[in-house]
Amino acid sequence: MPAASIKVPLAVKAGVTLAALVSLLGLTEYARFESAYQRQNADPYKVTAQFSRFADVRAAVPATATLGYLSDQPLGGTAGDALFNSAQYVLAPRLLQKDAAENLVLGNFTRQADFAAVGAQSGLHIERNFGNGVVLFRRDGR
Amino acid sequence: MAILWALVAPVLGCLLVYRFSGLKNAHPRWAAWLLVFGAGTCAGVGLASCLFFLMHWAVPGVRVLPMIVEIALLAFAGYEVYRIRTQVRETESTPNVFLLPLAGAAILGLIGATAVMSIVWDANPEGNWDAWSIWNLRARMFTSDGALAQRAWSPVLTGHPEYPLLTSGYIARSWNYAQTPLDNVASAVPIVTSYLFFAALLAMASGGVAALRSRALGLLFGLALLASPNLLAEVPAQYADVPLASFFLGAVVCWLLDEPVLAGVLASLAAWTKDEGLFFLAAFAVFALVFRRARWPRWIAGAIPTTAIVLLIKFGLARGSPSLVGGSSLSKVFAFGRSMQVMAGFVSGFAGMMVDWYHPLLPAIVLAVALRFQNKWKRDVLFPGGISLAMLAGYLGVYLAASNDLSWQLQTSMNRLLVQIWPLLLLTIFMTLRAPESMVTLIEPKQKPVSKRKK
Numbered sequence: 001m002p003a004a005s006i007k008v009p010l011a012v013k014a015g016v017t018l019a020a021l022v023s024l025l026g027l028t029e030y031a032r033f034e035s036a037y038q039r040q041n042a043d044p045y046k047v048t049a050q051f052s053r054f055a056d057v058r059a060a061v062p063a064t065a066t067l068g069y070l071s072d073q074p075l076g077g078t079a080g081d082a083l084f085n086s087a088q089y090v091l092a093p094r095l096l097q098k099d100a101a102e103n104l105v106l107g108n109f110t111r112q113a114d115f116a117a118v119g120a121q122s123g124l125h126i127e128r129n130f131g132n133g134v135v136l137f138r139r140d141g142r
Numbered sequence: 143m144a145i146l147w148a149l150v151a152p153v154l155g156c157l158l159v160y161r162f163s164g165l166k167n168a169h170p171r172w173a174a175w176l177l178v179f180g181a182g183t184c185a186g187v188g189l190a191s192c193l194f195f196l197m198h199w200a201v202p203g204v205r206v207l208p209m210i211v212e213i214a215l216l217a218f219a220g221y222e223v224y225r226i227r228t229q230v231r232e233t234e235s236t237p238n239v240f241l242l243p244l245a246g247a248a249i250l251g252l253i254g255a256t257a258v259m260s261i262v263w264d265a266n267p268e269g270n271w272d273a274w275s276i277w278n279l280r281a282r283m284f285t286s287d288g289a290l291a292q293r294a295w296s297p298v299l300t301g302h303p304e305y306p307l308l309t310s311g312y313i314a315r316s317w318n319y320a321q322t323p324l325d326n327v328a329s330a331v332p333i334v335t336s337y338l339f340f341a342a343l344l345a346m347a348s349g350g351v352a353a354l355r356s357r358a359l360g361l362l363f364g365l366a367l368l369a370s371p372n373l374l375a376e377v378p379a380q381y382a383d384v385p386l387a388s389f390f391l392g393a394v395v396c397w398l399l400d401e402p403v404l405a406g407v408l409a410s411l412a413a414w415t416k417d418e419g420l421f422f423l424a425a426f427a428v429f430a431l432v433f434r435r436a437r438w439p440r441w442i443a444g445a446i447p448t449t450a451i452v453l454l455i456k457f458g459l460a461r462g463s464p465s466l467v468g469g470s471s472l473s474k475v476f477a478f479g480r481s482m483q484v485m486a487g488f489v490s491g492f493a494g495m496m497v498d499w500y501h502p503l504l505p506a507i508v509l510a511v512a513l514r515f516q517n518k519w520k521r522d523v524l525f526p527g528g529i530s531l532a533m534l535a536g537y538l539g540v541y542l543a544a545s546n547d548l549s550w551q552l553q554t555s556m557n558r559l560l561v562q563i564w565p566l567l568l569l570t571i572f573m574t575l576r577a578p579e580s581m582v583t584l585i586e587p588k589q590k591p592v593s594k595r596k597k
Contacts, residue, residue, distance in 0.1 A: 006239050007583045015512015016240055016578050019362055019505040020247045023369035026500035027251055030371040031258045033497050042265035047274050051326050058325050063290060066298075085275035088300060089268075092282035092324070093290045095298060 045082040050090040056130045058091060061104065066095040068102035070122065070137065072109045083108050100124065107135030144320035148334045151312070154212065155186020157219035161226065163404050168353040173360060176349030181404055183342040184392050188411035191311035192451055198291050205287060209319050240578055244361035248348070251368035262378035267329040269380030276302050277310050277382055278332050282324055284314035295459045306452055308415040309335060309382045332380045340377045343388040344368065347565060350395035354522060356577030362509060363572045367565060370502040372495050376561045382416045383558045389415060390422055391565040394529060397430065398522045402437040406444025413452045418562060423449065425532040433521055480548060484541045487552035491560050506571045513576045527570040533563050
């Protein structure tokens, strides 16, 4: 005996097909946009690069430490906050505080400068200069 | 090794959901499997995160305790599933003309979406700003041994110590069990975690609508989510918004499928994921009481354990940390200019979901025109719709009362708030549509008349 056939109204067939096609085309459009965007904006805050930049600090400072913070980029701005947050991320579980009041203070600089003079303004001397703008300060007299 | 550990908890969750919920009995069978996978993944990750937090907090010296408990639970769940394995029966399925093409399109869409995400993972392995300044930062604190782990919720931490800990806790747990060294990039677990929640969201969306309304609508719903640019962009961002969206949708779908305990578990895990989840939990409790009072006690029983943990961290451990609504003022809520600014923010956020000519609402509009809406409004349409509106109203209120600069707040968070409730909004639309299968007619072949033979 021949099998029963199925009749689908044209509007339903067209609607379901079109909805699926529109979805796939939308996904394609997004893929085009996102891949172009990522080509130009890969790791915009250079977070990955901070792992090698702070590798020696991780080795030198115990995991239990709480460090102060000093930078040439002011906190509250995008550049300053990105520098601080990415340093905190890489150095965790060490804690960073947003001032230079601790005994040990992390210097995180974007430009070369007289770091000893910068530290001296906050009563600090250089404990160790790791290079690449990364300096560990210690409070004077401790 | 850490990735393997990240996959253990979803397996545990799937086994527990399979054994102790009725989702395995949903029809069709593929929808049942999707539901078990989606709800199981969410519940498993949530359970593992809660266990890790509780044992790290209560017994910080015994590093392997949560791992032992998890393995014991896994063995128990595996045995229980083995014990009941013959009780699930296959049911005969009716032929569906839409099934194969739509399933093919959905698989194609999933492959495409994953390919796009892999480009982002490659370019930004540590995720977007909040991932490395809040969520994964806390995971790096939390994975430490002994008392150091408590820095994840210590008020001295700069990265929002009062935020709930589901994703951070889960990532920390996977690193901790695998002894992952964190002196280099370790982004695999955060990436896997965010993708697991995305897959779970898709599974619960497709499986839920397929079981509740129609197989074709279920697959089309999954496709519509796969083609939502803002949702796709948030997965590799490694924020907690996609996990939150998964819990929102999962809780509602489980409720509609008459699984109140699991709905309660998932709703409370939303509160363990982000602050917005607490509001969802409260809204859900009210709607559940209004719509199905008889189910409410079982829902509460599912919600209580995780809610207790959330309250412990909110009002106990991280007390004193500043919060978004901490400095809010009621007078701001009634400021007309502020209200207009927030409304404009919502409109521009909705319009901003577009990529070039495409808006993710388009597939739903096409289907609404072609299929039209079902005649009767049912509880299972009003329930997700009501919760979505309540969530929108809640977000509006928080924006109005928030102490932060409103323009900055809208600019940095509106997109993510829409990602959180977008699946629920789409679910509401898809639940109102007429099922394509209901418009199909079966034509029986004409029978030849039997000739009468003359004697």
